[in-house]
Amino acid sequence: MNEFELIRRLTQSLPTNETVVAGAGDDCALLDLGVPGRLILFKTDAVVEGVHFTRETPPEKIGRKALARCLSDIAAMAGTPTAALVTLALPRSFEADFVAGIYAGLTALAERFQVAIVGGETTTNPERILISIALLGMVDKGKQVLRSGARAGDAIFVTGELGGSLAGKHLDFEPRIVEARWLAEHFHLHAMLDLSDGLAGDLRHILRAGKVGAELLKSALPVSRAAKLRARGLAEAGQPVPREPAHGRKPAVLAALTDGEDFELLFTVASREAVKLLDAWKKKFPALKLTCIGKIVAGDGIVLRDKNGGQKLGVPGYEHFQD
Amino acid sequence: MNEFELIRRLTQSLPTNETVVAGAGDDCALLDLGVPGRLILFKTDAVVEGVHFTRETPPEKIGRKALARCLSDIAAMAGTPTAALVTLALPRSFEADFVAGIYAGLTALAERFQVAIVGGETTTNPERILISIALLGMVDKGKQVLRSGARAGDAIFVTGELGGSLAGKHLDFEPRIVEARWLAEHFHLHAMLDLSDGLAGDLRHILRAGKVGAELLKSALPVSRAAKLRARGLAEAGQPVPREPAHGRKPAVLAALTDGEDFELLFTVASREAVKLLDAWKKKFPALKLTCIGKIVAGDGIVLRDKNGGQKLGVPGYEHFQD
Numbered sequence: 001m002n003e004f005e006l007i008r009r010l011t012q013s014l015p016t017n018e019t020v021v022a023g024a025g026d027d028c029a030l031l032d033l034g035v036p037g038r039l040i041l042f043k044t045d046a047v048v049e050g051v052h053f054t055r056e057t058p059p060e061k062i063g064r065k066a067l068a069r070c071l072s073d074i075a076a077m078a079g080t081p082t083a084a085l086v087t088l089a090l091p092r093s094f095e096a097d098f099v100a101g102i103y104a105g106l107t108a109l110a111e112r113f114q115v116a117i118v119g120g121e122t123t124t125n126p127e128r129i130l131i132s133i134a135l136l137g138m139v140d141k142g143k144q145v146l147r148s149g150a151r152a153g154d155a156i157f158v159t160g161e162l163g164g165s166l167a168g169k170h171l172d173f174e175p176r177i178v179e180a181r182w183l184a185e186h187f188h189l190h191a192m193l194d195l196s197d198g199l200a201g202d203l204r205h206i207l208r209a210g211k212v213g214a215e216l217l218k219s220a221l222p223v224s225r226a227a228k229l230r231a232r233g234l235a236e237a238g239q240p241v242p243r244e245p246a247h248g249r250k251p252a253v254l255a256a257l258t259d260g261e262d263f264e265l266l267f268t269v270a271s272r273e274a275v276k277l278l279d280a281w282k283k284k285f286p287a288l289k290l291t292c293i294g295k296i297v298a299g300d301g302i303v304l305r306d307k308n309g310g311q312k313l314g315v316p317g318y319e320h321f322q323d
Numbered sequence: 324m325n326e327f328e329l330i331r332r333l334t335q336s337l338p339t340n341e342t343v344v345a346g347a348g349d350d351c352a353l354l355d356l357g358v359p360g361r362l363i364l365f366k367t368d369a370v371v372e373g374v375h376f377t378r379e380t381p382p383e384k385i386g387r388k389a390l391a392r393c394l395s396d397i398a399a400m401a402g403t404p405t406a407a408l409v410t411l412a413l414p415r416s417f418e419a420d421f422v423a424g425i426y427a428g429l430t431a432l433a434e435r436f437q438v439a440i441v442g443g444e445t446t447t448n449p450e451r452i453l454i455s456i457a458l459l460g461m462v463d464k465g466k467q468v469l470r471s472g473a474r475a476g477d478a479i480f481v482t483g484e485l486g487g488s489l490a491g492k493h494l495d496f497e498p499r500i501v502e503a504r505w506l507a508e509h510f511h512l513h514a515m516l517d518l519s520d521g522l523a524g525d526l527r528h529i530l531r532a533g534k535v536g537a538e539l540l541k542s543a544l545p546v547s548r549a550a551k552l553r554a555r556g557l558a559e560a561g562q563p564v565p566r567e568p569a570h571g572r573k574p575a576v577l578a579a580l581t582d583g584e585d586f587e588l589l590f591t592v593a594s595r596e597a598v599k600l601l602d603a604w605k606k607k608f609p610a611l612k613l614t615c616i617g618k619i620v621a622g623d624g625i626v627l628r629d630k631n632g633g634q635k636l637g638v639p640g641y642e643h644f645q646d
Binding site for chain 2: 006007009010011014015016017019020023024025028029031033034035036038040042043044045046047048050051082083085087089096099100103107110111114115116117118119120121122123124125126127128130132134136138
């Protein structure tokens, strides 16, 4: 049994009560605590030294990332973040300036999104820094977007560009709070999540939840410059050349499909809304790319189409592509 | 600068917004999210292997303790717990049965208090298990009890018995949710918290918040049997003899004043309510001790009184007592 199987087993029969609208399994838990016209969003997320950042990462960016990941989950439900608690687990020999830097990055981002930081616990974790954020948010009843509503025929959209996030974007990404709220206000989104484990893996969450499949158009995938550079063994100016994967350079399309930490929105809408949505988006958010990358189909799994036909993606998504 | 000073500095100027009734500095954050007649309580707490439990601790008790600590904080505000999120940071080579045991202990306690577990995140912490719980609760507006309302003349009460918790109670303690709610419903509590760092240290939080002092009656302190046994170098049947502190056995009264993890309620009420409260308590909760241990006075700090007079407790509380 691997970790994911275990957690799936454990979270299948968790205690519930009358406040729970949606529990484990979506980007946030969804609670009805009696706020007229609104539901509460509830989420935690942790970042760990050596996994999500290193000792060399500037502390401001560590703090920023810890909160931004949670904000991205609130965005994925089309919600508005409200208040956060910070749990800081630190080695005993921490440097005060380093911790102050973590808080500086965290609070700067919180202020930008009008999120209150309502408490800060510290505890000991002798070997490495761990930061866990608990975040509350709100969403108007009926405006929340779950992972489960995709229907055959839907157009699949993604914001921004994909792949290569570890070259730098994972520390600086913008949680798509404003964009997601605008989308949910003006269009009937069927399903949405934020990309954290890579397009192919995260799209499967939507497909399984909706009992549908997807066809992606290879040429439509918005591949990031970082992923393209890495495929050629290069790096962005000012960034270190990333370590090569075990079997050589990673093709850019594969990076766009499987790299984690994109933190872009992935959502589906009825295909008849697709053109109107793209037009309205370009006027509202001219600086941020929005791409229709394919469609939801009956069946299951993901087929990647190019001029030579379709290729079914295996579950891990690690096929060997040529660009 | 030590950890506490740093955190105090960092949490002095945290971002806030219009939902915040009370932020960092009390047992829980207190939010007004628009629930008619009610406020939201929000709390996180983490337990760490080697600090709050060991690999030898039965996993059910680890999970139970992780949640119970948070429940105790909700109790300290006289609130009702509603929904929790579980963050489990695990070494890569975890045993599935061990993790299942953690969840079993956690969910059993959650069910007893009708708390929904609405999500379970896992992440990697290579060297040791860390569990962070985020908990939401509710309290009727006006019934919440902060740390800051103590007034000169108040009687100081404590539930249960104090000291020696690490001999076993810290894994089995009962969060005083029911008792705290009953107290707040029937009496006007001025200040309350749950004892986690030891009576002397935690009482100082109430004193500083209320700008008052306290006199404690040494003979009134409800010293636990575990603390008395340890003072004589003995242990409860079935429990290991605790390691001796560096300078020999710990006198039982000192243990009651300074041992952590009691998780009992400490609160103050106007002295004219004290006798009525004690009488009503004995009828309602005959199995749980409630003790008046002293009074709030003008000034600051803690004076411990016995037949020989009063002795001011130093800030760390580590004076050398004779039993």
